[in-house]
Amino acid sequence: MVPGVEIVSRRLGGGTTVWAAHEYVDALVEAGIASPSVFINSHASSIIDDVTRSKITSVSVNLGGRAFRIAAKEYLPRGGGSFLKDLFRPSKARVELMLSARLASLGVLVPQPVAAVEVRLWRALKKSYLFAEEIVGGASMLELMDRQEHTSLSRRRKNTVIEAVAQAVARAHGAGLFHGDLNASHIVIKDFKDGDPKVYLVDFENSRIRKTVSKGERIRDIGRLERSASYFLPVKERLRFLRSYIQAAGQDMPLRDWVRDVSLEVARRAR
Numbered sequence: 274m275v276p277g278v279e280i281v282s283r284r285l286g287g288g289t290t291v292w293a294a295h296e297y298v299d300a301l302v303e304a305g306i307a308s309p310s311v312f313i314n315s316h317a318s319s320i321i322d323d324v325t326r327s328k329i330t331s332v333s334v335n336l337g338g339r340a341f342r343i344a345a346k347e348y349l350p351r352g353g354g355s356f357l358k359d360l361f362r363p364s365k366a367r368v369e370l371m372l373s374a375r376l377a378s379l380g381v382l383v384p385q386p387v388a389a390v391e392v393r394l395w396r397a398l399k400k401s402y403l404f405a406e407e408i409v410g411g412a413s414m415l416e417l418m419d420r421q422e423h424t425s426l427s428r429r430r431k432n433t434v435i436e437a438v439a440q441a442v443a444r445a446h447g448a449g450l451f452h453g454d455l456n457a458s459h460i461v462i463k464d465f466k467d468g469d470p471k472v473y474l475v476d477f478e479n480s481r482i483r484k485t486v487s488k489g490e491r492i493r494d495i496g497r498l499e500r501s502a503s504y505f506l507p508v509k510e511r512l513r514f515l516r517s518y519i520q521a522a523g524q525d526m527p528l529r530d531w532v533r534d535v536s537l538e539v540a541r542r543a544r
């Protein structure tokens with residue numbers, strides 16, 4: 274099992290099963306996680322995000338005498354021809370729980386996984402939910418840029434943040450994570466304005482964990498990120514990002530070749 278985060282499963286009746294970090298499973302059941310939507314609504318404090326496909330709610334709950342702020346993500350059914358496949362494969366919530374538990378054990382900074390819940394009627398997947406540590410005080414790069422927060426930072430501070438993001442991506446790649454959908458909304462930053470910026474990666478729906486992440490995969494992740502940030506960040510900042518990434522990842526391909534390959538990837542995505 275994953276060191277640090279041991280995940281256990283428990284059937285709760287009514288077609289509901291919970292997978293949870295071993296230390297929290299009893300407290301979660303006691304707090305009513307067997308009815309996930311009631312659990313979420315009765316402990317909800319605010320909506321974190323509901324502009325994208327799934328809805329994320331901030332939930333405040335007491336587990337074993339400790340107060341927790343949890344981000345509860347409710348997945349909509351995959352739709353299309355996925356009904357049959359969903360009879361046999363784990364839900365997106367469970368896949369993401371297991372992946373983030375593995376990533377945490379590999380030293381990648383991710384919201385600490387808490388639980389996943391699947392509701393099935395016979396075998397058919399009706400709903401799934403992911404519960405993870407809420408990054409309180411954090412905001413995604415997309416939100417920060419959208420609110421123009423980066424424009425009020427000093428040049429020095431901006432460099433610090435860009436380098437922290439580059440190091441986080443390099444570390445994740447080094448640990449074997451090919452994110453697959455790395456974009457500005459999947460990078461959550463805490464302590465953006467001052468202090469030591471903490472850079473979390475989120476949303477592992479398209480991710481794979483590999484022994485080594487190939488150069489092509491690194492370029493795909495960075496190209497996707499660069500494309501999502503290119504509306505906001507000038508070339509100079511993007512070059513700083515690449516330079517820090519290459520250094521942190523110990524890559525030997527020269528900067529100008531990275532610039533060329535990432536630009537090609539950005540252009541490919543724009544087509």
Ligand SMILES: Nc1ncnc2c1ncn2[C@@H]1O[C@H](COP(=O)(O)OP(=O)(O)OP(=O)(O)O)[C@@H](O)[C@H]1O
Nearest residue numbers: 322325326327344384406407408413458459475476
């Ligand atoms: N654990 C967390 N703590 C704080 N904020 C979070 C957390 N997880 C996600 N968020 C915020 O919610 C946003 C959306 O998260 P995420 O990408 O996981 O869901 P989604 O995009 O709705 O899912 P999908 O990719 O299925 O559309 C992120 O950009 C981030 O701002």
Ligand SMILES: [Mg+2]
Nearest residue numbers: 325458459476
């Ligand atoms: Mg997303």
